[in-house]
Amino acid sequence: MSAKHANLLAWLPLATALLLSGCGGGSGGVTVVDTTPPAPPGSNWQWQLPSYFPTPKVPEDNPMSVEKVDLGRFLFYDRRLSGNGTMACASCHQQALAFTDGRAQAIGSTGEMHPRSAQHLANIAYSPTLTWANKSVTSLEQQFPVPVFGSNPVEMGINDANKLEVLQRIKDLPLYQAKFAAAFPGNADAISWPHITKAVASFQRSLISANSRYDQALQGKTTLSEQEQRGQRLFFGEKAECFHCHGSFNFNDQVVHANTRVLEIPFHNTGLYNIGGTGAFPAPNRGLFELSGEASDMGRFRAPSLRNVAKTAPYMHDGSIPSLEAVLDFYAAGGRNIVSGPHAGDGRQHPNKSALVAQINLSEQDKADIVAFLRTLTDEEFLTSPRHADPFPK
Structure with missing residues (x-):
């Protein structure tokens, strides 16, 4: 060999x-066991993983928390987080399709077709590179601006001309005022693009798929x-x-x-x-x-x-x-x-x-x-x- x-x-x-x-x-x-090391101080997140799944790598400056994952889920599904308010992350990453969209090529918020298909997000926490062919995009935090702010092709359609307007949509909602305060306590200006990035990345890391029939067979179920x-x-x-x-x-x-x-x-x-x-x-x-x-x-x-x-x-x-x-x-x-x-x-x-x-x-x-x-x-x-x-x- x-x-x-x-x-x-x-x-x-x-x-x-x-x-x-x-x-x-x-x-x-x-058997399914929690192999996660003790959570760091201030963290309330625990991975629930089979014994043959290692603990995901998490950036030191964006530790997991229940509140951050919850906020990220809302942002992931919110169409207000696009330039024209018509598209969410979930538009191209649908849960029933393992967070793909069923298309050969994804379509952005302005109708522009992406040259590639939307990749699924199951167990994306374990991916050392993101996108189909780019060695330099190595974290979910790095990847987030690509569909959100990218212009070739346009996906979410946020740019320098409208990014403050889009952010204000989020700031105006009492729902988000409470959720950002819980996810990023002690921050006077909690609702910001860096915090949006960290919250969505945290939600994506939580998308663990480990209970297929294959997994159940491994566990003797x-x-x-x-x-x-x-x-x-x-x-x-x-x-x-x-x-x-x-x-x-x-x-x-x-x-x-x-x-x-x-x-x-x-x-x-x-x-x-x-x-x-x-x-x-x-x-x-x-x-x-x-x-x-x-x-x-x-x-x-x-x-x-x-x-x-x-x-x-x-x-x-x-x-x-x-x-x-x-x-x-x-x-x-x-x-x-x-x-x-x-x-x-x-x-x-x-x-x-x-x-x-x-x-x-x-x-x-x-x-x-x-x-x-x-x-x-x-x-x-x-x-x-x-x-x-x-x-x-x-």
């Missing part, structure tokens, strides 16, 4: 390793069907090789937590495009290349977490693959060959394609089994929990 494979396998949750070795399930399953178990063995095995990019407890390969010592942030070219055989991807969706200008970065995007993946169609950074079945066909083929149109080209032959993406001999039954396993990653509690839901009356 290569060092790369060993490193990826090291991310497998202990419970998965037990299942793969035939030691899991039944009364020997993994249920048993996966024979088909789902076959799919699990394929997913974590060398035949399908899905685990190389999706093998952590969060089913991706970029993970940071409170005890991280060595951080890896891989990005991958999966052979989605190869326009005219030149190696090109459609602008402005060219991965890390958009920022680095390095030819080797063409088409390199981060691998998203597969938790709740059955709810997050369509797939890929541009929503160009419509279903899980089509995703399995794509990876089994070792990339995508587009035979006509402006994007025609054989992605399977892309010179920068990841060595982890190669043709795989999967039968139709194999692919159906893997899809069945992927559907066990849906966390119905997460998708319906009042803790994460819209707090405003309909």
